[in-house]
Amino acid sequence: xxxxxxxxxxxxxxxxxxxxxxxxxxxxCLHTSxxxxxxxxxxxxxxxxxxxxxxxxxxxxxxxxxxxxxGPYMLGTGLLIYLLSKEIYIINHETIxxxxxxxxxxxxxxxxxxxxxxxxxxxxxxKLAAAQLAKDTAITDVTEAIEEEKLEQWRTEGNSVQFDAxxxxxxxxxxxxxxxxxxxxxxxVKRRLDxxxxxxxxxxxxxxxxxxxxxxxxxxxxxxxxxxxxxxAKCIADLKALAKxxxxxxxx
Numbered sequence: 001x002x003x004x005x006x007x008x009x010x011x012x013x014x015x016x017x018x019x020x021x022x023x024x025x026x027x028x029c030l031h032t033s034x035x036x037x038x039x040x041x042x043x044x045x046x047x048x049x050x051x052x053x054x055x056x057x058x059x060x061x062x063x064x065x066x067x068x069x070x071g072p073y074m075l076g077t078g079l080l081i082y083l084l085s086k087e088i089y090i091i092n093h094e095t096i097x098x099x100x101x102x103x104x105x106x107x108x109x110x111x112x113x114x115x116x117x118x119x120x121x122x123x124x125x126x127k128l129a130a131a132q133l134a135k136d137t138a139i140t141d142v143t144e145a146i147e148e149e150k151l152e153q154w155r156t157e158g159n160s161v162q163f164d165a166x167x168x169x170x171x172x173x174x175x176x177x178x179x180x181x182x183x184x185x186x187x188x189v190k191r192r193l194d195x196x197x198x199x200x201x202x203x204x205x206x207x208x209x210x211x212x213x214x215x216x217x218x219x220x221x222x223x224x225x226x227x228x229x230x231x232x233a234k235c236i237a238d239l240k241a242l243a244k245x246x247x248x249x250x251x252x
Contacts, residue, residue, distance in 0.1 A: 053106070 049057035055072070063071045083089040 051057060051060060051072075055076070060072045063075070067074070084091070
């Protein structure tokens with residue numbers, strides 16, 4: 001009967017309180033299905049309520065509707081009397097040593113338990129603070145990396161505009177070089193044409209001067225000294241006649 005009661009109480013404890021969560025967590029380790037990927041309930045930071053220092057409160061709450069308030073105590077007392085009466089457990093010197101050790105443990109827990117718990121809590125808080133600091137640092141680094149990545153993506157998107165501007169600059173440089181070379185060719189052709197025109201004008205002027213000099217030389221060489229004297233005399237006579245005419249017109 002007691003074994004059946006313990007089995008029933010254990011099954012009931014699986015669905016109650018922090019102890020039930022611990023039993024469920026222990027039972028999940030035996031599963032290999034996809035349930036192991038399910039979210040695990042958070043572990044309690046403090047232990048559940050107990051009576052007599054080690055008996056869970058859930059056992060009393062489970063037995064209360066059926067046995068009343070004194071049921072769990074009578075169950076424990078009866079179980080102890082059963083073990084002693086059937087000599088399943090025999091009191092000897094080890095029992096005395098165990099009780100002494102248990103008394104020392106209880107005294108140590110009552111005396112130094114709060115200090116040890118405070119020290120353990122302080123260590124836990126320091127570990128949590130270090131973990132939180134590492135988490136915040138990692139989040140900050142990741143956030144900065146994300147912002148830098150967004151900035152690089154924005155710069156990458158602007159590369160198309162930059163490439164277009166560079167392409168236009170290259171096209172303008174090529175056009176400028178083309179027009180400069182075209183202007184240079186035009187100036188060179190104009191200079192050569194001007195040279196040809198100046199050369200032709202020089203040839204024409206030299207030919208004219210040579211022709212005039214040849215004609216004058218031919219005319220001068222064709223006049224004899226007698227013709228020259230007659231021509232001079234005729235010119236003098238013409239000048240005298242012109243002078244008389246002019247004088248007569250002035251007097252009239």
